[in-house]
Amino acid sequence: MPATPIDIARNLVLARFPRARAAWLGGSVALGTPTATSDLDITVLLAGPPAPYRESLRHESWPVELFVQSGESVTHFRVAERAARRPATARLIGQSHILLDADGSGERLRQECARELSEGPQRLSEKELRARRYGVTDLLDDLAGAQDANERLVVGAALWQATADLLLTANRHWIGGGKWLHRELAAFDQAGGTDFGRTLADGMRAVALGDVDPMTAVVLEVLSQVGGRLFEGFRADGPA
Structure with missing residues (x-):
């Protein structure tokens, strides 16, 4: 054998x-x-x-x-x-x-x-959650304003990862890098009956073809679950 x-x-x-x-x-x-x-x-x-x-x-x-x-x-x-x-x-x-x-x-x-x-991991602190919401909101605005196709693709990839991180950590689920982040999304979907792994991937495919609307829709759906977009009023203190 x-x-x-x-x-x-x-x-x-x-x-x-x-x-x-x-x-x-x-x-x-x-x-x-x-x-x-x-x-x-x-x-x-x-x-x-x-x-x-x-x-x-x-x-x-x-x-x-x-x-x-x-x-x-x-x-x-x-x-x-x-x-x-x-x-x-x-x-x-x-x-x-x-x-x-x-x-x-x-x-x-x-x-x-x-x-x-x-x-699972520890719950996000309010400070951590706000920082993640702000980061996703900022990338979402960058995606909406991107005029160059290559820049749009790069921003879309960063937004895919930041949104997956936000969704998983806000729900006390582990994250990972590369394929492991997608696998954690798939496990999250299987456990909760959701479909974020597919819709985020479909959003990236659409961004590559020049259409930001599908990615925008799924990112806004994730943000709605954790308090919505965050820009005005966000503050992050520097080190002492």
Whole structure:
């Protein structure tokens, strides 16, 4: 039988990290949604140095992303990413196949991270919500006023991301970068019976063709759910 991606990932970990405490295979392969360019996202837990570090390599024809962590670095990244509402480390561990578990930390951390993901991020403060509303409003005005087609497309892309961020964070849902932001939108839609992932993508396609009306409509719909457009009266204090 040909080796599976899990077999390949496990053999790599055993060969390179014989004293690892735990290891997990996460990402698209673990979720069952790989593409032709997907890599093996492998997180390895060591007792100490040389962790933490990140390395990209190729192993048995697979591109591999290694995230080599210590217990302290896992905690550090989880705290920072939870504050940013982009739980990359929690996703890699909490939605994974365990490759190695020498001391029980593999299953323990996977359960902790899975629970963290299911609980969602902290609620936006009023200050954060106002800042996001203002940012989306500003981009929406830029889109309406754009005369150059290339400028309109760039603004449309920025507005797509800012609107998705606003919608998700205002509803205590995780965000992400690139494809992960779209995937979080899809999960939000599936859970709530909405269709924002499709309508925002359709809005971007229309912007590319010179029509800003579909994007404007969906952005205004999102803004209406969180207090509406915000320009006059917005204030952001600088650092002390």
